[in-house]
Structures are given as C-alpha cells and as structure tokens.
Amino acid sequence: MIHLYDTLSRTIKELTSSDGKSFKCYCCGPTVYGPAHIGNFRTFLLQDVLRRTMEIDGLNPYSVRNITDVDDKTIRQSREDGISLINFTQKWTELFHKDCEELNILQPNVEPKATEHIEEQINLITQLVENNYAYVASDGSVYFKVSSFSDYGKLTKLDKRELQTQTETSGGATNFSDEYDRESVADFVLWKSRKPDDGDVFWVSPWGEGRPGWHLECSAMSMRYLGETFDLHGGGIDLCFPHHENEIAQSEAVSGKPFAHHWFHTAHLMVDGGKMSKSLGNLYTLEDIKDKGFSAMVLRYLLISGHYRQPLNFTLDSLHAAKSALNKIEKSVRDLLKNIGSKESEFQKFVNSERPKDLGFFEKAWESISHDLNTASCLGQIFSGLKILDAKIFAGISESDAIIQLKALGSLMYALGLNLFAEEKIKIRIPEEIKQLAEKRWQAKKSRDFSTADTLRDEIQSKGWKILDTSESYTIEAL
RNA sequence: GGCGCGGUAGCCAAGUGGUAAGGCCGAGGUCUGCAAAACCUCUAACGUGGGUUCGAUUCCCACCCGCGCCUCCA
Numbered sequence: 001m002i003h004l005y006d007t008l009s010r011t012i013k014e015l016t017s018s019d020g021k022s023f024k025c026y027c028c029g030p031t032v033y034g035p036a037h038i039g040n041f042r043t044f045l046l047q048d049v050l051r052r053t054m055e056i057d058g059l060n061p062y063s064v065r066n067i068t069d070v071d072d073k074t075i076r077q078s079r080e081d082g083i084s085l086i087n088f089t090q091k092w093t094e095l096f097h098k099d100c101e102e103l104n105i106l107q108p109n110v111e112p113k114a115t116e117h118i119e120e121q122i123n124l125i126t127q128l129v130e131n132n133y134a135y136v137a138s139d140g141s142v143y144f145k146v147s148s149f150s151d152y153g154k155l156t157k158l159d160k161r162e163l164q165t166q167t168e169t170s171g172g173a174t175n176f177s178d179e180y181d182r183e184s185v186a187d188f189v190l191w192k193s194r195k196p197d198d199g200d201v202f203w204v205s206p207w208g209e210g211r212p213g214w215h216l217e218c219s220a221m222s223m224r225y226l227g228e229t230f231d232l233h234g235g236g237i238d239l240c241f242p243h244h245e246n247e248i249a250q251s252e253a254v255s256g257k258p259f260a261h262h263w264f265h266t267a268h269l270m271v272d273g274g275k276m277s278k279s280l281g282n283l284y285t286l287e288d289i290k291d292k293g294f295s296a297m298v299l300r301y302l303l304i305s306g307h308y309r310q311p312l313n314f315t316l317d318s319l320h321a322a323k324s325a326l327n328k329i330e331k332s333v334r335d336l337l338k339n340i341g342s343k344e345s346e347f348q349k350f351v352n353s354e355r356p357k358d359l360g361f362f363e364k365a366w367e368s369i370s371h372d373l374n375t376a377s378c379l380g381q382i383f384s385g386l387k388i389l390d391a392k393i394f395a396g397i398s399e400s401d402a403i404i405q406l407k408a409l410g411s412l413m414y415a416l417g418l419n420l421f422a423e424e425k426i427k428i429r430i431p432e433e434i435k436q437l438a439e440k441r442w443q444a445k446k447s448r449d450f451s452t453a454d455t456l457r458d459e460i461q462s463k464g465w466k467i468l469d470t471s472e473s474y475t476i477e478a479l
Numbered sequence: 480g481g482c483g484c485g486g487u488a489g490c491c492a493a494g495u496g497g498u499a500a501g502g503c504c505g506a507g508g509u510c511u512g513c514a515a516a517a518c519c520u521c522u523a524a525c526g527u528g529g530g531u532u533c534g535a536u537u538c539c540c541a542c543c544c545g546c547g548c549c550u551c552c553a
Contacts, residue, residue: 026534028553070553072528112502132530156548157482188550207499214551236553241482241523267553268546269483305491305502311484318491321503329500364500368493377493380501387501390518450512456513468515477515 002057002370004050005309007263008155011220012372015059018231018261023059025051026222026260028235028243029111031068032092033077035285039269039276041103043236045417046266046373048105049247049304052415055353064225065108070115071214072294075201080137081361085201086115098470099286104417110225114217118203121212121220124254125190125205133253135183140193140208146186149249154262188246189213204233215246219259223251224366233260237267265356266312269303274312289319293465293478297422298323299452301313303418304375325379330420332410335393339402344421351419360401360408361385366403369415430476434465438476441467 002015017023027047030036036044054061068074069089078088100107114121116451128134133148146152161205182189194202194209202209212220222230228251235244244263251259268275271282288403296306302322306312333347359366365381368374387403389397397405413420441456457467460476 030553031551040553062543180511186550233551237483238548238552241548242550243552268553270546273545277552302491309484313491315491317503321491324504325502326517374493376491377500379497380493383501394518445512448512454513466515469511470516475516 001288002053002059003371003372004262004264006161007265008260010336013262014198015054015232015262017059018229022061023054023062024226024230025063025232025234025235026218026230027063027065027108028239029065029067029108029216030096031071032096032372033073033090034092035287035332036096036099036458037214037276037287038284038286038299038303038314040236041099041105041286041299042103042269043234043266044100045103045300045303046308047234048417049265049369049375049415050264050373051106052417053373055368056355056411056415058355062226063108063109064112064222065109066215066221067096067113067219069093069113070201070211070215071176077197079197079199084379089115089429099296103300104297104419104422106417112221112225114122114212114221117221117224117471118212118218120190121216121441122203122205124220124223124250126205127213128190128250131253133189133250136207137182137193140191140210141189142191143182143187144250144253145247146184146188146249149253150184151252152249153245154247155245158241158245160476165236170288188242190216190217190250204373215243216250217249218243219251219254222260223459225254225386229253229257230260230299232262232264234264234266237265266308268315270311272315273313284314292319293429294319294323295422296354297419298326301418303325305379307372307376326418326420327382328388329382329418331478332390332393333406333420336397336406336409337387338400340406343437345422347406347410350406351414352410353414355411356404356407358404358408360405361388362405362408362412365412366408375416378412378416382409425427430465434460434463434476438465438467438474442474445469 004015005011005014006013015023025047030059044065049163051061056063061364067406068398070085070303074089076086078085081088086145125134128135128144128275129142134144136140152158183426190213191205191207191253192210192213193207194211196400198211202211216335222233234245248259270276271284274280276283298319299322302314302318303312305322305325334344337344337347362385365378365385368377368381437456437460441453441460444450444456447451460467464478466477468477
C-alpha cells in the first residue's frame with residue numbers, strides 16, 4: 001500500500017487504480033532544446049522511483065511521459081543552429097534518452113511527441129471554441145477564456161480576484177505586455193497564429209496557419225493515451241501554475257469529468273543554497289557531473305537522497321557524500337554475496353520488482369518509501385539495517401538468511417533504481433595525463449622507490465585525483 | 480503586494496506530544512613501506528521570544544533569517 005501527498009486535496013492519500021487494472025500516470029517530460037540539467041532529472045528520477053515502488057506494490061503502473069518538441073525555445077534555438085526543428089529536437093531527444101538510460105530511469109510505456117499529436121490538439125480546441133470556452137482573436141490565435149471555467153485555480157488555490165488584479169501587483173507584471181490580444185490577462189493561448197519568427201514551423205488549422213500552445217499538448221496526449229480521467233499527474237512544482245492549472249481547465253471543460261485524481265509535484269533542486277540558473281553558472285548536466293569524475297549512479301543516489309517535497313541542496317560536497325554512501329551499500333552487499341559464494345554480478349538476480357514476503361532487516365526501509373515516497377528516510381533505514389546485517393555477517397550468517405536479506409535489498413534497490421556495481425560499466429573519465437602519472441608512480445612503487453612514488457602521488461592529488469592501491473594493482477578516483 | 484515552503488550537529492538530511500534516524504566530514508584504533516580503502520569506537524544538533532500542556536524540537540501566536548512561485552521554467 002502506497003500513500004502519497006496530493007497537491008489538489010493537500011492531503012496524503014492512498015494510491016489506488018481507478019479501473020482496478022492499471023495505475024495510469026502522466027508526467028510532463030522535457031522540452032528538448034538542449035541537454036537536460038540535473039534539476040530536471042531530480043523530477044524524472046523521483047517519478048521513476050514512484051513508478052518502481054508502484055510496480056513492487058502491485059499497482060501495475062502505466063506511464064506516459066511526453067516530449068515537448070515545439071515551442072518558442074525549440075524554434076528559436078533550431079533556427080539559430082540553422083537546422084530543421086525536427087532534426088534539432090531529435091538530437092536533444094536522443095541525448096535525453098541516453099542520460100535517462102545512464103541514470104537507470106525506466107522508459108515510460110508511451111512517450112508521445114507534441115508535433116505528432118497536432119490533430120488531437122486541434123480537435124480539443126475546436127470543441128473548446130464550440131462550447132464557448134475559447135475564442136479566436138483577430139490574428140487567428142485562439143485563447144482559453146479563464147472566466148468561463150468556474151473551477152479555475154483549484155489546484156493552486158487561486159481566487160478569482162487575485163487572478164484579475166495580479167497585473168498590477170505581481171512581480172512578473174512585465175510579462176503581460178506581449179503581442180497577443182487577449183480579452184483578459186489571465187486567458188492563455190491554445191493556438192498561436194503563425195509569426196515570422198516561426199520560420200517554416202506551422203500547421204494548418206481551422207483558424208489559419210499556426211502552432212499549438214504549450215499547455216494544450218499534455219491535455220491532448222494524456223487523453224489520447226490514458227482517457228479523459230486518469231490516476232496521477234506529475235511534474236515539477238513550478239508547473240503547478242499555470243501549466244497544470246491550465247491543463248485542468250482545458251481538459252475538464254471538454255470532458256466535464258475530473259482530469260487527474262492525484263497530483264504529484266516535486267520540489268526544486270537548489271545549487272549552493274540558491275536557485276540553479278544558467279546566468280549564475282551553476283547549472284549542471286549529467287556530462288558536467290561525469291567530467292568531475294562521478295558516475296551517473298552517484299548522481300542518482302544524491303538526487304533521491306532528500307524527500308521529494310523538500311528542496312534539495314546540491315553541492316560538490318554532497319556529491320562526495322553520495323559517492324561514499326553508495327560505496328558503503330555496495331560493500332555490505334558484496335560481503336553478503338560472498339557468504340553464499342556469489343559474485344557482484346550475481347546480485348542482479350535479486351534485483352526485481354517482486355516484493356519479498358520477508359523483508360529481513362529492511363522492513364522499515366520499505367515502510368518509509370511507501371509512506372509519501374520518503375526516499376531520505378528509506379536510505380537511512382537501509383543503513384540501519386545494514387549495520388545489523390554487517391554484525392550478523394561478521395558473526396556468521398546462514399545461507400538462507402543471507403538470501404532473505406539479499407532479496408529484501410534487491411527489491412529496495414529496484415525501487416530506488418540504484419544499480420549497484422555499475423561503476424565499471426559506466427566509465428569514469430580519467431584524463432590521459434593522470435593515467436600516465438599513475439602508471440609512473442606504480443612502476444616507482446614496484447621498484448620500491450617510495451619517495452618518487454609518494455611525490456607522484458602528491459602531484460596526482462594536487463590535480464584532483466587519488467590513487468587507491470590494492471595488493472597487485474591500483475585504481476584512480478576523483479578526489 | 481499575493482500565495483507557499485523551510486530554519487535539526489562542521490555539511491547534507493529524516494522524524495516525533497515524553498529530550499532526536501541515517502549519510503558525509505572529523506578524531507582515535509586495527510591494517511599498510513607511508514597512505515588510501517576497509518573494519519571498530521567516538522564526538523556533536525532541534526532559529527528567537529511567548530502560549531497551550533504533567534511534558535514541545537514536534538501544536539498555536541509573534542518575530543528574525545533564508546528560499547520558491549506569481550503566466551519561459553522539472
């Protein structure tokens with residue numbers, strides 16, 4: 001049984017499938033105009049953990065996550081790069097997939113693209129216009145009339161008056177002076193008429209050439225793949241307003257039915273205590289993390305190590321902490337495997353979505369993750385369990401008990417998506433210069449020239465890498 | 480201005496009406512050519528002021544500080 005906070009009702013609710021067959025989820029995916037940053041991945045990672053947890057719990061999740069491949073940014077950037085929108089977005093979609101794979105994020109069951117669902121979007125707009133929820137402006141753009149939908153603002157608890165007056169009072173007031181002629185500032189665009197800046201990006205519609213507005217695609221694609229009402233809708237906290245609020249308005253205006261039963265919003269990732277942004281130069285991608293010598297799995301550990309409703313503060317120190325912590329789990333599992341005569345690689349057979357009856361020392365870890373997806377507490381409980389386990393291994397553990405613990409850990413690792421012993425598979429980049437210095441040092445050490453060896457080790461360390469000797473070889477790690 | 484979130488050890492981060500998980504770092508020890516890694520042990524915390532209560536870090540109020548959103552944003 002999984003309980004999860006719901007943004008709409010502001011309560012923690014039990015997750016149940018409304019049709020008793022599968023649990024239908026829609027998550028807002030990336031806009032593919034560049035590499036996704038680690039903040040984006042925090043959200044996708046948490047959605048992934050939720051999905052994995054549901055699988056183990058037997059909820060049979062069915063997930064849809066879209067790709068936004070047409071909007072102002074993708075159009076602008078593709079034109080700057082001088083390539084077609086489709087080639088441009090494909091390039092970044094591929095990188096996104098590669099990053100997801102390295103981060104061990106399961107693929108959604110369906111990953112629809114906005115540009116492949118133009119017809120569905122036009123259909124929705126047509127219905128909205130026919131029923132007077134939307135109007136066509138003089139330039140051929142179509143707007144949703146917020147005043148026509150009485151429930152508008154229910155997700156973020158906006159009241160009507162605020163919506164009207166925020167032009168003068170809100171910090172974002174300047175955003176209202178744009179080129180579109182809306183009847184009310186709160187109204188949002190469903191269809192954008194073709195502008196010179198759009199280049200050759202346009203589709204033909206009953207209202208002339210143009211392209212769909214951003215909010216609409218999620219309504220159209222979720223309806224197409226999940227129906228008018230589905231179980232859970234997720235996204236970053238910043239999407240709450242206006243994106244999700246708008247989705248609710250559009251969708252419920254058309255269907256007359258509740259849109260999503262449950263809303264799952266993830267808090268933002270901060271960097272060094274503040275907002276992550278390009279201009280501050282603190283926006284990291286997976287590439288950046290790997291260039292610092294950390295594996296994707298370490299990043300995964302770090303990004304799920306805090307509770308999803310709490311902003312998480314990313315620092316270089318916390319990356320180190322994540323690395324050591326992950327290492328510690330691997331060490332215990334390795335010891336445990338040794339006890340049944342298995343190797344690291346054989347741990348995989350314990351990692352699956354079946355929930356073992358006996359959770360061994362890890363019952364509390366499972367409770368934590370089942371209760372509002374408390375991954376932070378879950379990891380804490382795993383370490384507590386590991387401590388008991390380590391003592392037991394030291395004292396001598398029976399094979400059957402070892403297997404119970406391995407199965408329990410395996411299911412937890414599946415839920416968290418922590419792929420242990422992945423370090424070798426995902427190669428860490430070590431500069432050639434460091435490799436050579438390390439080899440020189442190793443030769444010196446072998447010939448018992450310790451002073452040369454130590455000097456070289458210091459030099460390597462001053463360049464940000466450290467040497468770990470084993471009896472017959474050595475490894476290089478990031479400091 | 481509106482809405483919302485938070486302030487727990489050096490850092491990160493759970494949680495609870497009966498004095499508080501876990502990780503990192505640090506210290507000591509074992510080991511090692513010396514280190515590192517590993518293992519063992521240890522230290523240390525609930526923003527301030529009131530209130531409710533037998534008892535509050537946990538509930539309420541005020542204040543201080545930090546952060547987010549307010550129609551680009553995971």
